[in-house]
Amino acid sequence: MRYREFLAAVRKAQKEAAQHGVQLCLIGGMAVSVWGTPRATNDVDFLIRHPDRAGLDRFFRTLRETYHESEYFPVTEGMIARSLRVVYPGGLHVDWIEPRYGWQVEMLQRASIIRIGRTTLPVIDVVDLIAMKLKVGGVKDDADASNLFQTLRGQPALVQRLQDIARRLRVDRKLTRLIAAKR
Numbered sequence: 001m002r003y004r005e006f007l008a009a010v011r012k013a014q015k016e017a018a019q020h021g022v023q024l025c026l027i028g029g030m031a032v033s034v035w036g037t038p039r040a041t042n043d044v045d046f047l048i049r050h051p052d053r054a055g056l057d058r059f060f061r062t063l064r065e066t067y068h069e070s071e072y073f074p075v076t077e078g079m080i081a082r083s084l085r086v087v088y089p090g091g092l093h094v095d096w097i098e099p100r101y102g103w104q105v106e107m108l109q110r111a112s113i114i115r116i117g118r119t120t121l122p123v124i125d126v127v128d129l130i131a132m133k134l135k136v137g138g139v140k141d142d143a144d145a146s147n148l149f150q151t152l153r154g155q156p157a158l159v160q161r162l163q164d165i166a167r168r169l170r171v172d173r174k175l176t177r178l179i180a181a182k183r
Contacts (some may be wrong), residue, residue, distance in 0.1 A: 024096075
């Protein structure tokens, strides 16, 4: 994905979300890249929240009406309550993801504000991203968690925070193995 395409999509997505009172933060492969471990990805993933479920319904409906190339997933398994994949002009896929669990909402609310060029963007905190990747548990997710963990070297307070979150999410054994492998 080209840098300019990404920034244009981010600005457009932020504007659309703001118009509907939707809070968002970048997650997924692009968030991994933002935190310093670049990897290839073909989409942009946003974790989203609206204080009122009907408000999120209206947001999804507006996106579906605006972008005819979209795919709605009303109920999915795992950590996603529902999602909408929108194909933006130029072919960029943006996944709007409603979280299923309260801990995901907490992560969204703790997002770090990152400046990319002239654009500011809420991005899931690196510690939360590692924990989320461990929870998802796919091959790419485990590799991302391992690579991201390297950014915590020399920061024992962040490692401790990660251990606390991992315990809460019941992925503490997985994190212990990751830490042991990195020594």
